[in-house]
């Protein structure tokens with residue numbers, strides 16, 4: 136846990152990158168704040184909302200300390216970008232890979248999408264009626280969870296699963312291992328079987344809370360509905376216009392670099408339809 140404070144080559148590079156990201160964000164924030172101070176209407180996006188609440192708090196209380204500190208605004212921007220971008224993009228990547236490996240499911244998904252939207256642009260109402268596509272995305276998230284682990288820290292002495300932990304212990308929740316545990320998902324745990332989600336997430340496994348790909352509890356992923364919507368929209372549009380299969384150069388090697396990614400990339404051949 137504390138290794139990140141050591142001046143290793145990687146840590147120094149990360150710190151340098153972090154500084155660079157923060158200074159880019161600070162520049163964007165300054166520009167936006169100037170525009171807001173000059174009376175320009177704030178844009179309806181995350182940064183606009185954060186800054187608006189930050190400035191409002193400062194106005195009402197007259198003390199900047201009551202508002203959201205600028206470091207917090209920067210941290211929120213970083214969090215939303217890092218937590219929201221890569222996770223959804225690797226979900227789509229794995230979905231393309233898995234549907235290339237299982238053309239029968241690719242056909243079923245396409246049938247559903249074309250049945251609902253034909254070749255028209257998918258609209259919000261229709262996306263919520265995509266049952267097959269939703270099952271596929273959940274099964275991909277089970278087999279290849281974008282975040283393979285998340286952590287917690289005990290804030291007091293406590294018993295978890297019959298083990299006594301003192302306060303201040305970091306606990307890693309191994310999502311990838313849980314998602315591949317045959318005692319939870321059955322002996323076909325390593326197979327791609329979207330229909331295990333046919334009755335919803337809580338009925339897909341022997342334990343109703345076993346699906347942890349979006350986390351759980353008060354810190355559950357705040358963007359999960361948005362991510363699913365984005366993935367459904369993108370996948371629907373791809374299925375409407377392309378058939379796809381793996382290129383011979385594709386090598387299956389999932390590995391973790393922050394998120395779970397295909398180590399050698401995802402070489403996929405697309406054919407317009």
Ligand code: HEM
Pocket residue numbers: 214215218219220222223226280281282285286347348349350351352353354355356357358359361362
């Ligand atoms: C497939 C896509 C995604 C996956 C698999 C995913 C997964 C996760 C996981 C496992 C957590 C940790 C939960 C915990 O510690 O209990 C998390 C937290 C979070 N996610 Fe996502 N996420 C995805 C997309 C998004 C998107 C699109 C956004 C924003 C638009 C987002 C924003 C966040 C934020 C802000 C948190 C921190 C929540 C908190 O600590 O209260 N995520 N996500």
